Amino acid sequence: MNQRHVFGEVFTLETAVASFVFVVVLALLTIAVIRRRAGSGRQPSHRAERNRLESYYLGALAVIAVFLVVYTALANHREHEEKAGQPVTRVDVTAFQWCWKFSYPGAAVQRAVSVEGNCRNNRFPTLVVPTGTTIKIEITSKDVIHSMWIPALRYKMDAFPNHRNYFTLTFDRAGRWRGRCAEFCGNRHQSMDFWVKAVSPDEYRKWLQTQSAGSATGAAV
């Protein structure tokens, strides 16, 4: 999973940088406390400023901050990269109080396919997607702000009313993962879950045919 992989890289690097800065600050503080402790016989310095020294560490912190911002922005871009030559599947996601609707507008089937749930009694809609494919998702909301979160993928995208957000996902293996709403959106927010199911392209095509042959609004899987 590309998203999970990229997130892991960013998290590891940022944790390493934060740990390094923490250890350096703690070490300098410890040295200062030990050297200047009462009874050591050392006289405290009377200088109120050390401009050159301060400019050095300010410069070092600025370099680290710029590096982290640029690295994270590039990683974010990489997360949404489309692989050349990879097939594309489009899915429209609509969040509403309090469940989800997944539509497949580009599917080459007779009748439009969409899956809508009501998220009651543990019946959650399933977003079915093919593996090895760029899944282009367009997400919006019918009412308030929601957020589509797939914890296993380390991925989250907000759904706004009167606005569309776009992102891509890729699944390199078949599986089923739980998704959640990650933005408090009212009374039944806590049960606004869904499933993501990645299947082989063949299985996906069969599933689309079955859904299209059935009702226009497919049942939750």
Ligand SMILES: [Cu+2]
């Ligand atoms: Cu919510």
